[in-house]
Every structure is written in structure tokens, then in C-alpha cells.
Amino acid sequence: MATGKLSCSSHLQIRKVVPIYFTMIGLFLALLMVSLHGTAPVDSSFPYSVPLDPQGSLRLFWNVSYPEKVVHFQILIKDLKFGLIFGMSDRGEFEEADVAVLWSDGLSSFFGDAWSDKEGRLHIDSHQDYQLLSARQTPEGLYLVFKRPFTTCDPKDYLIEEGTVHLIYALLEKPFHSLSAINISTLHRGLQRVQLLKPEIRVPRLPDDVLTMDVLAPDVVIPNKETTYWCYITELPQDFSKHHIVMYEPVITKGHEAIVHHIEVFQCSEDYDTIPHYNGPCDSKMKPERLNYCRHVLAAWAMGAKPFYYPQDVGLAFGGARSSRFLRLEVHYHNPLQLKGLHDSSGIRLYYTPSLRKFDAGIMELGLVYTPMMAIPPQQKSFQLTGYCTDKCTKTTLPSDGIHIFASQLHTHLTGRTVTTIIARDGKEVGVVNVDKHFSPHFQEIRMLKKPVQVFPGDSLITSCSYNTEDRSQVTVGGFSITDEMCVNYIHYYPRTELELCKSHVDPGYLRKYFNLVNRFSGDEVCTCPQTAVTEQFNEVPWNSFTSDVLNSLYAYSPISMHCNRSSAVRFPGDWERQPLPKITQALPLADTTCPTPKELVSLTPVLLEDHEG
């Protein structure tokens, strides 16, 4: 086992929880008693689980109560020494994070809600919103159970929202006499991304004639490097007729639960009769170019995700005449300890049926066309690009009863930080398809929507991404390369329509005007020749706050070119050039951020767990 130098005996042994409080004034004491009587340790199960560290020595279990707007956490600490820091921050930083701390001064153990400042120093929080429920020692380790409301009234606190949450953890390996003595930068620590607020969806019954097919890595030796994307081409049986995938789930080689980070299965393009049988790293120079045409997602799983069920009447078609037999399996191995010689056969198990369901599921691409015309200046903290699916396109293509979106996979390349898709109707924002304010390009799950979203002909779908290019000195243009950018929401919906792609980019004429005016402003009176490639022209812009701001204003003002397409190259008939931007006259109302009732705002000091004997 790979516990290495972290495997020690438990210096901190907790036998029972003795709630004693350092009360500040009498009033608080009374409040505390009320509160704790009202919240006996929750004995409900924890349906969600994820390993926190790559060694697998910390495991997080959790459940979500939407009526109470509370998450219950249970952490299993296999080898506890002098404590644990667990919490959340915007993008996984240890500075300005919101954490629960379990610590021991060698004699007594404490639990408290704390926050870290810009230098990573810990401070006890004036509101104790992480609330300890129990701590029990078992043969497997210490189980620590606590809860945290989604929202607190403390602006220093992290707001638990839909989408990705960056969890952070650190183990204390020596005693600390106080919280403020802990210097978080010296600790063994790490980051794990999860979707905390899982949707509560009733699991549909699988059909009686369900079959399974495993798409697995063929006994791959995991490279002893931190990050590997492994690519493997496999094929469906000859003459495999049309079936419906109704469910899929991950198959993880035992012991690799903390290393297999995410898995995707793609179907290749039907335009190619054959695809080379590659088996190797996806970034290898040896990888055949044709693998790039295997982009139709059949399944996508990431750490912490549950099995993916299609709705009762819906299935994802595969097999049959107009469908490639070739599948590409991609497995992301995260091996920061650079362990050697691990043999892996992880992958995806597809559950499918020959009894076709009522509806074919469809996958539609929303967002930006892959074109260098949509670019992000360098040194931007948060530059936003927006792609439109206009009312005209949905009017042209969607059935009169509309479509039902039940899942969504957000996608950008390396600089993406947030992704959102909004529905607008008659100029008013009426709903959200998906939003992730803490999006990470390293955590791209297909996520079931909490509630399916209906889209009608005439609705607009507006997909916005924000990017951070603070570490780049050159412009970042839209495109396929990993150093280019994308802004895409793959929506999963039914009934399937002919509309495969509903995306936009800025009108090329307006972009030309931009290059002209920038050259004019910068004193370069040489006319920019229209035949120069867009990327070259962007590279020649003297980037500063003015040219960046004006590009932003241009994108917010210019008409767009719509790609309202049957497949990625075939447009529906109609006039799709120089289309007006959807006008939004009324934004979505802000989320209800009412504070929790006073009973949630109670304990004000760390809780003493117990005094050690001797």
C-alpha cells in the first residue's frame, strides 16, 4: 500500500463527544443548548462518496437535504494524527478558503468553523456554520460527521451552489495549541472537485431485457506521471443493430478509485469506414490523426458521479446502419504520487436494450463556433464570451411541443472558469439550463439537471463562458487546439431533432472594423489587408486595457453569424448572417438569498471534543 510516510499510529483518539462550550456571554450558552437539542446527530445514509486524496486515506461521504438547504458531510480519516482541515474555496485555493478544522493541542481536541486569509492564516469564524454532529472511532478510522447550510449570512463563507465545488483538505501532523498557530502552507494538503448538490432523481426501472457491454481499458500499465489521458479504440460487434443505451456506470479497477479521475466513451464519425486500433496516451505523437473524428459522446463519468440513467421513455441510440462501429475510450489517470506498475482495466459499463424506447435522446451543441474570430485578450482576469442559439433557429427547427433537456455537459479548454446557459423568451430570461460558477476544465461531467428544462420554438439559448488568461502573454483564439478556447454546452434532450448544433460567432465584417479602428487608434495607418488570417491579425493587436475593453464592447454589440445546423457543416435553409443579438430586457430574478433563521446561527466558539487522560 502506498500510505508511505503518512501512515502513523493515531495520536488523537476520540472516545466520546463531550460538548463543552467556551461561551462568550450567558445568552449564547442558552442559544447553543437549544440548537444542539434541536439537531441530534443525523443517522441518515450518505449516498454520495469520493476519495479526497490520491492515497485514499481520506474518504468523503455526503448527502444533501434540499428542504433544509443543508449538506451533511461524513469524513473517514484512516490514520488521524493531530487533526484535519476540510473546506471549500472558489477554485481550490488554500487562501481565502472556508474550512472546518479538527485539531488537537496534544491534550484536548477541538472542532471549529474557520476561514483562511490572503496569507493562508486560519481564523476562527464569528459564525460557526460547520456544525459538528458526531465523531466516532472505528476499526477503519475516525468518522467525523458535520453539517453545513448551503448559504450562511457571513460574506466570508463559501456559498454552496449548483455545479462544481472545489474541496480542499490538509492533515495536521503535529499538535497545535491554537487555530491561529496553524500555517496552512506547511501542511500536506490537496484538492478534490465534486458536484456537491447532486440532483434528487428517482432512479428509473431498467427494462427486463437489459444487456451490458463493458468498454474497458485493456490491462493498461498506468504511466508513473501525474497526468495521463489514455486513448483506446474498440468496436461494436459486426451487424450490431440499433439499440438504446438506458444507463451506464463506471467500472473501476479495485484500488484505483483515487487514481481514475474521469472516463469518456465517444463514437467515431460514420464518415470513416475504419479507425486504427490505437492503444496509448492521447497526447502521443504516434496517435493516428483520425482519432480526432471520434467526438460523439456516448458516456462520460467523473469521480464522484453516480450511474447515469436516461429518463423512462428515452434511450441513446447506438448501432444500426447510420452509425460508426468504432468507439474511443478515454481514461484520465491522476497519479500525483507517480506510482509504478499499476495495471488498470477501468472503463464504462453500458446498459442497453434492443426494445427501443419511445424517444431517441439527442445531443445538441450550444455556445460558440470553433473559430479564431472569438478571442480572449491576454492578462484578463475574467473575460466573457457568449454564443447564441437564436429564436429564429429554434423557431425553424424545434417541434411545436418543444424539447426536454435532461442533462448537460459544459466544456471549455484550459482557461475556462465559468459556464452558463440561460433560456430567454420574448426578450425575458425565463430559466437556467445549467450554470457552473466554479467550472474546471479538469472536471467535465455529464450532469443530470435537477429538473428537466423545456425549450420551445422561438426561445433563445444564451451560453456564456468566462476565461482567465492572466498567465498568458499572447491572445487566445477560439479553436480545436488545447491552447485555443471553446465555449460549449452539450445538452442531452428528447425527442431528438435534426438540429445538432446551434452556435454563433461575431459577424466577420464587424470584426474587420475592430482591427481597423485598433490600428487607427494605435497610430498604425497601414490598412490591415482583409486577406490576413484572423489569428494573425489578433496577434498583431497591441493588447492593453483599451484594445481589450473595445473587443469586449464589440462582442456585446455586433450582429452575429448563426450556425443553425443539421450536422456540423450543413445549415438549415434561411438567412443566418448578420443576425441581431437577442435583446434581453429583463434578467432572471436573483436567487433567494434569505438568511437562515436564527436557530442556524448558533455556536460561537470551537467545540471541545474531549480531554485526553494523562
Place this chain on the structure above:
Amino acid sequence: MATGKLSCSSHLQIRKVVPIYFTMIGLFLALLMVSLHGTAPVDSSFPYSVPLDPQGSLRLFWNVSYPEKVVHFQILIKDLKFGLIFGMSDRGEFEEADVAVLWSDGLSSFFGDAWSDKEGRLHIDSHQDYQLLSARQTPEGLYLVFKRPFTTCDPKDYLIEEGTVHLIYALLEKPFHSLSAINISTLHRGLQRVQLLKPEIRVPRLPDDVLTMDVLAPDVVIPNKETTYWCYITELPQDFSKHHIVMYEPVITKGHEAIVHHIEVFQCSEDYDTIPHYNGPCDSKMKPERLNYCRHVLAAWAMGAKPFYYPQDVGLAFGGARSSRFLRLEVHYHNPLQLKGLHDSSGIRLYYTPSLRKFDAGIMELGLVYTPMMAIPPQQKSFQLTGYCTDKCTKTTLPSDGIHIFASQLHTHLTGRTVTTIIARDGKEVGVVNVDKHFSPHFQEIRMLKKPVQVFPGDSLITSCSYNTEDRSQVTVGGFSITDEMCVNYIHYYPRTELELCKSHVDPGYLRKYFNLVNRFSGDEVCTCPQTAVTEQFNEVPWNSFTSDVLNSLYAYSPISMHCNRSSAVRFPGDWERQPLPKITQALPLADTTCPTPKELVSLTPVLLEDHEG
């Protein structure tokens, strides 16, 4: 007396406060009892006072506790019928306001914290942050005492900040069976602006040889129209030597307390030997043009302001050789009831001494130069302009020990909405001189700073104003006309220096580039001739989101022309053109918005005041 149709007998007679609660669950009851025992009615005095309505039938008294971060309000309601709504909102709107409501259903009376939605409908607040302390009937009327913390954790609540607060009030003239039955748009209602968070400044002792001089309106008959600015020229005695003004206070004709809105005393320019003895409305066509040269502020008072004291060692010089003998008194009468025949002799009483104090006070103008080069596009909700006093100018002009700013008067014309001056040192924002997020051009007091602010050579002073031009179809340029705009902070400081004016505007060359690129972008290939006046060029811009955004980006990027002046026309020696914008690498930390401790978040339902007999 002018109580008119609102003068009725009191239908709602409150004899004693019987605290009975509609509790939601047992827990809250307990919390309530704790809370009320902890907050016995405050018997402290109310040093601040202002009439709320022009009839004078409602008077507000208040005090501020900075340690507790709480304002205590006492309202005297002369003729109470069925209740009162009192509260605060961003700019005095009755929609989306945060209000305390006293109401009667004809049998019982209630008090509660409520908020109004976008349609002006009232809703009880989930947190009762206006907290009733007492209600007592007296021969003068009902005194209602309640308190409100500066900040609550409820995002629906108004945040009480430094600067202007727009108070709203409305009287209930019939019974309402519930809060939600009240339609605020049908009520007699009004608005009063005050500075709620007055600074706590020790009143300096006046010198023994203090003299007074009254600068009063000469028995003016107040015009029977809503708004009059009255102008009156008076003069200092012949051969009046240099004196120090050490204090001033308003003198309000009895009964006019709710009509005299604000008063200013200006000294005229020494450039003119004589100024015509005008006595009439300031906007009259008969007003001599030369009155425009009476702009040096000696005193400024607005409703609710306390007497203004200079610091112990400081006085404002007037009289003597290099000083005009002519003073302009300006009184703003607010007479919405259009009362006729009121004779008024209100004005300012100056307290001054011949024993000159250690320091002359100085007044310095910060912000924007009055030039059409600084313009605001039409249809803007919040367009920001910024004027700079650069490190180079302060380095050139300030004494090595720096200056002490002790008061500030913010100034814009009609579209100004916020004004802020920040101090930056070595690229870092280090302090605030003055901030008003609810600034109103109709309420321009000289305000003492809570704590004097020191400015050293090399510091930058950055003054920003935001403007709302949503009701304008034409561009608004900088200038003197009331329909033009200004962005100014008159700082009062000592020791007086030669620096009278430290302001900036955009570099004219960069503005020319803007006009060029806008014409280019808009397809108008005709070269904009440089000799065209700036205002004309701005008027020819086709305003849209792009041209507005680009102007904003231009102002944020372009170098500036500095006016670092001895008097408004004489620059200090040095190179002041094409100066770089101060670079700010570190913003001021956000204000501490920690939530109040739970004891502040208590009662959750309206409080029943008493049951009527019969």
C-alpha cells in the same frame, strides 16, 4: 397653521406597550423574550433632528451608536390616524424600500419590519431588524422609538452607510386588516434626505472674543412654488480686517423649519471691485451675470446638519486686503404645498474672531475640470467619470508634513448619483476622503469627516462620480450649465497651501482618436475636422452600447491633462500634459460586513401594541 386636510383627531391612541407575540414556534418565543429583556427602551437623548414632511406634522429625532452599530430613531407623529410607514431606500423610491410600519386594523395596533416589492406592495420581513422600543402618547403627539442596526444579514434590507440616506414616510388614513392590504402608492407620502451617520466630533470651545455676524435673507416673501433658490448680495463692513470664522450655524425663521431646505454663503471674487446688490430668485433673467463670480464657499448648511465647527487651531479667513467684501447668500426654499405670503429671514450666523488661530483653513477643488471633453453618453444607468489629483501635483505643492482634511462637500449637477474620493499611495488605495453612494444633487452639505484624513506629498486623490442619464436622449458634457455635469469634491483642510485646484481631464489627442475611430466604425469616412468644437463632435456621435462602452474604455485608458493650479487659471510650473493615469495595484479592503451576532436577529413577527377598548 398649514396642517389642512391632514389634521384630524387621533384614531389610534396608544397608552401602553403590551408585548404579545404571534410566535411561529416555541423556540422563537424564547428568543424574543431574551431579546426584549436585553434591550430596555433607550433613554438617551436624540442629538439630531429633522422635520420629515413640509407640513411639519412628522419630526424625526435620532442618535447613532458606533460601538453597537445601531441607529435609534424617535418619530413624533402630531396627528396619528391609522399608522405610519417610515423607512429607507436607495434614492427615495417607495418600491424596493426597507420600512418600519406602524398600523392599526381599527381594533389593535401593530409594529413590524417590512419591505416593499417592485410594485410597492408591502411584505413582512423574515428578520425584524427595526425593533420597537417604546410608543408613548403625549400632548404633542405620539412618540415612537425604535432602533435599527447599520447592517443586517438580509440582502433585502437597506445598508445604512456614510453619506446621504433617503428617508421615506407615509401616513395611513384608514385601518388596514393586514400589512399586505396596504397599497403604498395610494398613500400621502414623502421623502427626506439626511446624513444619518453623523460624525462624533468633540465640540471645540469657542474663543472668549468670539463675535457673530448674521447673513440673513432680508424679509423675503417665499414664492408660492415648490422650488426657489433665493439670491441676496450683502457686504462686509468697510475696512473689515482679516478674521477667522470658527463656527457657523443656521438661523431659521420660526415655523419655516420644514421649508428652508439649505443655505450657502459665498464670497465673491476679489477680481471685481463691486457686485450689484441683487435680491431675488437665482434663476431670474434679471440676475446680474457678475453674481456667477461669487463661488468661494464660506458656509453651507442643509436640513438636519448641525452647527459647523472648525478644528481647535483652525479658522476660515475672511476680510482683509486680498478678499472681496461682497457675500452672496443663497437660500433654497422647498415649498411643495405652495403656501403664500410667508415672510422669511433665514440665513447663517457666522461666529468669528479677530484673534487669528494657528492655521488658515483652505478649500481645494478635486475632481474633473469643467470641460466638455468629459462627457456622459445618453441612456446610461450608471456611467462613471473620474478626476485625478496626481502624485506629481501633490509632490510639487504640499508641505512635507502633509495636510489634514477635516471636511468635504461633494458636488455634481442633476444626473450625479454617487461621489467618492480615494487616497492612493505607491499604487495602493490607502483611505477614503469621502464617499456618498446615495448622493443627491439636491442635498449638498459640507460634511465634517468622522476622522480627519492626512494627505502627504506624493499621494494621489482620485475622485469618481457616477451619473444616470436614462432620461436623456442627448449626450451630457462637462460644464457650468445646470444641464452640464460636474464631478467635484471641495475639501476643507489645513494648513492652507497655494494649491487651490487639483483636477484633470482626458488628453485631447486621445479624445480626437476616439472621434476618429467612432466615425470610422460608423462608416462615416468624412474626417472629423479638428477645429470642430468638442461638444458638437460629441453631439454627432451615433450613441449605442458600442460607442458608449468605447468612450468609457477611452477614459479608463487615456493619459490625462492635469490642472495643478494656484488659482483656477494659474498652473504650478511643470509638465502637466499627457500625464499617465495613477496605476492602482491594490484596492481598499472591502468594508467589514460581518453579520450581527444572533441576539440582533430576533423577533420574527409583527409586535402587537395593544387592543383597543370597545
